Each structure stands twice: as structure tokens, then as C-alpha cells.
Amino acid sequence: MSASKPTLRWGIIGTGLISSWFVQDLCLERENAQASHIIQVVGSSSVEKGNRFIDAHVQQRQSRPPPLCATYEQTYRDPDVDIVYIGTPHAFHKQNCLDAIAQGKHVLCEKPFALNAKEAREVFKAAGEKGVFVMEALWTRFFPLFEAFQRVLHRDEAVGDVVRVFCDFAMNQSLSSLDASSRLKNPALGAGSLLDIGIYSLTWGLAALDSQMGGKAQQPKIVAAQTLVDSIDVASAMILLYPDGKQGILTCNTSTKTPPVFCRVEGTKGHILVEGVASSAPRSFTIYTPQTPEGQKYEFERPGKGFYWEADSVALDIAAGKTESVQLPWAETLRVLDMLDEVRRQGGAKFPQD
Ligand SMILES: NC(=O)c1ccc[n+]([C@@H]2O[C@H](COP(=O)([O-])OP(=O)(O)OC[C@H]3O[C@@H](n4cnc5c(N)ncnc54)[C@H](OP(=O)(O)O)[C@@H]3O)[C@@H](O)[C@H]2O)c1
Incomplete structure (x- = not known):
């Protein structure tokens, strides 16, 4: 990986299906990668479940030390986490986003970004005030x-x-x-x-x-x-x-x-x-x-x-100092x-x- 490519250290929230697909993709060796991705912390509601997730989906794939297993809150607070990926059911997206933003983390949150537009407006307001990058993970x-x-x-x-x-x-x-x-x-x-x-x-x-x-x-x-x-x-x-x-x-x-x-x-x-x-x-x-x-x-x-295409795009945007994506701006998620x-x-x- 060239030194000029940005690196993102990810904190993963939730250890369900989509989080497993996301981290597996981020661990793939790719010739034309635009960024480097490290799974730094896996946040789960259960230590056992989190460790099982790390063993099954990250351990053998990532050419770096395995991620730590933590609670959601520890993940948001970890100084070695640059960005939080939210892979919980839709109903928790708003609160997970707000909690990550409160700790000054950038956020990539699974689709749908929230249950309704009102919730999403609340999150974007908080992100704007904190000056962090936030995007809906509409990967397609x-x-x-x-x-x-x-x-x-x-x-x-x-x-x-x-x-x-x-x-x-x-x-x-x-x-x-x-x-x-x-x-x-x-x-x-x-x-x-x-x-x-x-x-x-x-x-x-x-x-x-x-x-x-x-x-x-x-x-x-x-x-x-x-x-x-x-x-x-x-x-x-x-x-x-x-x-x-x-x-x-x-x-x-x-x-x-x-x-x-x-x-x-x-x-x-x-x-x-x-x-x-x-x-x-x-x-x-x-x-x-x-x-x-x-x-x-x-x-x-x-x-x-x-999933690496959205992750690379996020890494490039953050490296460029942006708080929202040109390809999927906040106004489009709200629309x-x-x-x-x-x-x-x-x-x-x-x-x-x-
Ligand atoms: N981009 C895509 O193609 C795609 C595909 C599927 C789903 N998604 C989106 O990703 C999100 C998660 O979907 P999923 O299929 O991965 O769900 P899932 O397999 O049920 O996993 C959700 C995870 O969220 C955590 N969680 C926290 N509170 C929970 C609760 N009360 N009930 C259930 N889980 C809870 C759990 O992790 P811990 O126990 O470790 O905390 C759980 O493993 C949804 O918003 C969905 O729309 C996107």
C-alpha cells in the first residue's frame, strides 16, 4: 500500500450479518485500493459474540494485530478509532450515530440511515456542530x-x-x-x-x-x-x-x-x-x-x-477534510x-x- 493513500482505523458497532460482510471486504487485498483500512475495535453487546466475530471474520484476514473487542461506548471513546461503522438494526442508527458523533468520531451508518427523516435531520445537525464526516452506507x-x-x-x-x-x-x-x-x-x-x-x-x-x-x-x-x-x-x-x-x-x-x-x-x-x-x-x-x-x-x-468502494470513498473524503460525500450528500439521504x-x-x- 502506497504511503500516499489514506488510512482509516475502524470501530465496528454490531456483529451481525452486514458487519461481517463489511469487515471481510475491508480485509481483502486489492490491486486498485484507494485507501488502507484497519479494523481496530469491534463493539458488541456481548464480549463472547464480539470475540467470535473477530475470530470468524477478521483474525485470519487482516495482516495486522487482531482488533480489540469492546462495548459500544468503549468503541466510541477509543482514541485509536477514526471512524465508526454502524451495523445495528435501523431503530438504533440514530442513537448509535449521536453517541459516536458526541465522541468526535466520523460515522458510516448502514442504510436506511434512520427510521425517518426527522431522526436523520437530528443526526446531521449534531454532525454539523461537531464538524465530523457522516454518510449513509448505501454501498450500491x-x-x-x-x-x-x-x-x-x-x-x-x-x-x-x-x-x-x-x-x-x-x-x-x-x-x-x-x-x-x-x-x-x-x-x-x-x-x-x-x-x-x-x-x-x-x-x-x-x-x-x-x-x-x-x-x-x-x-x-x-x-x-x-x-x-x-x-x-x-x-x-x-x-x-x-x-x-x-x-x-x-x-x-x-x-x-x-x-x-x-x-x-x-x-x-x-x-x-x-x-x-x-x-x-x-x-x-x-x-x-x-x-x-x-x-x-x-x-x-x-x-x-x-463494500470497499464506499469505504475507499469515505477515506478519500475524510483525508480531503470533507464532512459529507459528494456522491451521497446529506441532502440526498434526507430526500x-x-x-x-x-x-x-x-x-x-x-x-x-x-
Ligand atoms: N448494505 C446492505 O446490503 C445491507 C444488508 C443487510 C443489512 N443492512 C443493514 O444493516 C443493518 C443490520 O442488518 P443485519 O442484517 O446485519 O442485522 P443482524 O444480523 O440482526 O445484526 C444486527 C446486530 O446489531 C446488534 N444489535 C444491537 N441491538 C440489537 C437488537 N435489539 N436486536 C438485534 N440486534 C441488535 C447485534 O450485534 P451485537 O450483539 O454484537 O451488539 C446484532 O448482531 C440494518 O439496518 C440493515 O438495513 C444492510
């Missing part, structure tokens, strides 16, 4: 594929003017077999398809329908419906209606599986299909125009899962959460914290 936005997708649509206008976008994220979460305390079933933990997976459908729709983000983006009208079971949304459907007539038809579901083509963008001169196992982890996209009726496919290599709030207002899914 940092895939080279995602950037290429936006470039061909908006700069190259590969399919002309965008007219409609369909995107779906469905996965069978076997909810009936889960315990009521699961984060996928308990409304107090933020359960529901919309915030868990629908946020990706919305992300692709917004990126395809508008080249701008945050306050500069056009504001579509939203029409939404949700299927509620035991007060959580097991399916959500959103239609975005833009002032010029463009439409986004964006869906999510917890009892079926999206086929490998999860997104279709139709324009005045052709269409694009986006392929992958899920809309969170795209593999390729194919452009169909009268000149390429068989389709021109763009494939992208992705060693590991692809998305405002939309998710509106979908839930129309569809009926509520959290006790709302």
Missing part, C-alpha cells in the same frame, strides 16, 4: 457499475430521454418462520420491506430519472400502496410522477424473488436492462438501441461483495427518507418512534 451507489449507469443515461444519453423506469427488489424472507423479535418482524426495530429493500428500488429509480441529487433534483409526486401484515409492510409499491411526465414504478416484496433482470429503463431511443442477484448488488447492464438490437453488455468485476416517509404515510406502515 459507490459501485463503478452504478456510476457508469448514470453516465450512459445522463451524459451519453444512450437511450435518449428517459421515459419510464421499473425497478424491483423482492426476496423471500420467510417471515412466518422468524421469531417476533427479529429485526425483519419487529416494528420497534424498523421492520418492513420498504426500509430494508425498497430503498434500493427507489435509489435506482431516482438515479435513472434525474441526473441531480438532493436539493438540486426535481421533486416527483409520489403515489404509493403497501401490503401490511401484523402492522409491517411485506410489500410496497411506489410510483414517482415527474413534472415532465416521466414515471418511476418501484417495488419491493418479502415473499417472492426478483428475476435476474431487476431494473428496466426505457427511453426515447432504446432501453437498458440492469442485471444481478439483487438490486443491491448489480453485475452488469445491457443497452438496447436500433444500432445494438442484440444488446451491448457492460460487465463489472467485483471481488468480494463490493430519500422524506420520500420513504411519504410512502409510509400513504401505505400505512408506522414505527412506534414516528
